[in-house]
Amino acid sequence: MDWADELAASVVGPQVVNDSKTPSGTVHVGSLRGPVILDVIARALRARGTATTLLYGIDDLDPMDAQALLTPDAVEHEMGRPLAHVPDQAGDCHASYARHHAQTFIDTFAGLGIRPDRYYWMSELYAAGEVDPYIRIALDRAEAVRAIYQRVAKVQHPSDWHPIQVVCESCGRIGTTIVTRWDGQRIYYECRPDFVSWARGCGHAGWVEPFGGRAKLGWNLEWAAQWSIFGVTIEPCGKDLATAGGSRDRADAIAHEIFEREPPLNVPYEFLNIGGRKMSTSKGLGVAAHEIARVVPPEQLRLLFLRPRPQTAIEFDPIGSDAIPRLFDEFDRLADATAGRPVRGELPAGHESVFRYSLLDPAADVAAIAAAFRPAFGHLALLRQIPGVDIDARLEAEKGAPLTALELATVRERTAAADAWLETFAPDRSRIVVRRDALPDEAAGLDAGQRAWLGRLATAAAATPPPASGDAWQALIFSTATEVGLAPGQAFAALYLAFLGRPNGPRAGWLLASLEPAFVLERLRIAAGPPTLEESA
RNA sequence: GGGCCGGUAGCUCAACGGCAGAGCAACUGACUCUUAAUCAGUUGGUUGGGGGUUCGAAUCCCCCCCGGCUCACCA
Structure with missing residues (x-):
């Protein structure tokens, strides 16, 4: 684990590690790399004794812009409204669409052993007035903000453009409003029907005080404001944001020049590719998170994400390949090495850390877990296809001693994963089929x-x-x-x-x-x- | 068009200025109650191409080719 331990060694003083996400829809596997990196950084810092706070923000005041995720009759009314104000489409007792989807990824994170010290909700921060000082600065210095957009991103906003959007008092939309004036206390906004293509504003216009949640900073400014509010020192971001002139560059410049604060250390990371292509469930190329989760248990998924350096794209092609068995084998090899058992082949630099950070529980007894018996995934997949095999008995015989509770749990987890793998991704050569119709x-x-x-x-x-x-x-x-x-x-x-x-x-x-x-x-x-x-x- | 990453054995990758390596696959052999297991071994390379720096380059610099992602409207 060169990269996280090196990063941890390169900083001094207490650290605040942060990331945030818009709760707009389902989470696919690739999008879990960021949270894993975030968590590993925090663990590496703590391993060195660095006081570390891990934060995760939920940008739930962002506008609803994905109509595919709304029920058909809700599209007209809900598009463009803050996610925190859109009703939960699933109707399963969440207070809002944002709460529903945020809960999904909070649960997903927890399942991966990622437990931030605090989840913060931007809708609550705005409502509590925590963002108000930054709103005031941004409005006072709107001209400087426009200059930054022009210089850094080559985006030329109109001379009356202000870096803020209002929740329309008439229709409740935020994605359709534009602010053109600021008198030091109130802003003048219009809710335009044709401001964006994906939502239709109601045409309302008026003056309003932009504080206490009635308005929201533009995204790049909100990002920089989060850094100031929480004193963020390290924040990874995906390469889509880290591109030249992209969001991160703009937020960095805004932090420097508008909020006058050093931006956090950036840790840009690449994505997860499936067969050389970006995961995209809509294109039928990717694999939904829950689908992978059936086949790859959390610790192996953590390993997949944390082993390569963040800037390296991960090529993972589980379909019809032995990529998943190999992932298990690599995990087991690291366990063997950690337990002091002989291991074939080379080990990655800092392999002890790789194994330790792969485990779900940061406080786990690494030595005990490493020493535990684990059936090889490929072997288990084979055993599952042989009729009449008592898996537990067979594995006990292989181990030469009764299985511990931990080992039994691992066997259960892997058995389920092997079954799912045989059902979904396994290549034909890994499947046993009796040729009943005729002599082969x-x-x-x-x-x-x-x-x-x-x-x-x-x-x-x-x-x-x-x-x-x-x-x-x-x-x-x-x-x-x-x-x-x-x-x-x-x-x-x-x-x-x-x-x-x-x-x-x-x-x-x-x-x-x-x-x-x-x-x-x-x-x-x-x-x-x-x-x-x-x-x- | 801008940015980032990558191109090393059939596949997945390591080595990141000091003899190009591992896992898997393949092949050979061993194992007389199992054989996709286990053990031993073998094969496999002009490190995408071309220049440059260096005693020495997969590694650093420049140019090109290829692949991919990403940004360029908003978040």
Whole structure:
């Protein structure tokens, strides 16, 4: 963990780490990288003994601008209104649309072990008058703000433009209003029908005092105001904001020149790409957060996000690949290294930190967790497909001791993840499918010895009593193979080819025991082919 | 058009001025109650291209090519 520990080592004095988000809709997996980075920075600081406060803001006074997320009859009325004032579309007891969606990501964060010291709501900050001093400064210095937009972002606002928007007293919209005058106490605004394309203002105009939540700073100024209000010293942001002339540059300039304060240390971070493309559920390319969460438990998801340096784009392509099993394997390897077990291959720099920061609980007993037994994900996925396997017993045998409560919980978590993986992302080669319709073409390559043995097995299995259990089948496989002088490896390969169309597979005895005896016998005979001259003689 | 990131073995990546490496995959071998397991081994490279700096460059500088994201209206 070079990057977070290095960052923590580079700052002096108490730190306030902050981020904020507009609660406009669902959270996709890629958008969780920021919160994980935020949390890891805070943990790295605390690990060095640096007094650290972790804050997370909810920009719930931002206007509603995504009509796809509204019920059809609500679009006309709600678009452009502050999210905090839009009713909860889900109707599940949240006070507002903003509360509903904010709760979703607060829960998601908590599930990832991210627990800010405080969540603050901008609607409450405005209502409490905390932003009022900055509103006054911004209005007094509107001309300087316009100059910053011109210089930094090359955006030329009209000479009467002011960096603030009013909640229209008539229609309640905030996204449609423009302020053109400031007399030192009140502002003059218009709610324009054609100000933005996504919402229609009501045409109201008038003078209003911009304090106490009746108006809201423009986004770049609000960002800078948050830094001043909370004394923020470190704030990561995604590369969409960190671009030259982008929001972060503007907010930095505003902090410097308007609010006269040093902006926080920036930690720009790249996004998560799926197969080289940005995650986007609307384009059908990405994978929704809850879909990934079914397959990748929180600690592995943290690892995925925190292992690379923030500025490096993460290529994660779980669909039809072994990316997810590999992620588990990497986690287990780090655990092994942390526990002092021998590990193959190279370890990343600061691997102890990587593992520690991957854990959900910052106060966890790292040594105990690292030492715990974990089934390899790929192995578990295989076991789940073999009929009649007692997973717990099998894993206990592998461990050589009873599983602890922690280990059992891990097994449960991974079992669920493996099932979900097999159901969704797993490549075909990881799936076991009994080819019931016909003898697989791949079985054409069986040699005479294998065919003869398959016939022998069919004959033996047809005797009474037929094998009923995996053990019985297993014994029969070995005894008949020995009788005809066929190497067990050849025998098993023949069975797999005949039933699965591949040269390997899961425990054959148990596989056969799980199928109907009549089908098994028929397939064995077909695979054996017509009797040879010797046999019929 | 501006910005950022990346291009290293089939795949995913490490090394960040000092002998180009690992995992997985592939291949070979071992293991006579399992075989997608385990163990041992092998193969695999003009580090996207071209210049430059240096005793020495995957690494630093310049130019180009390719891929991607992002911004350029608002938040």
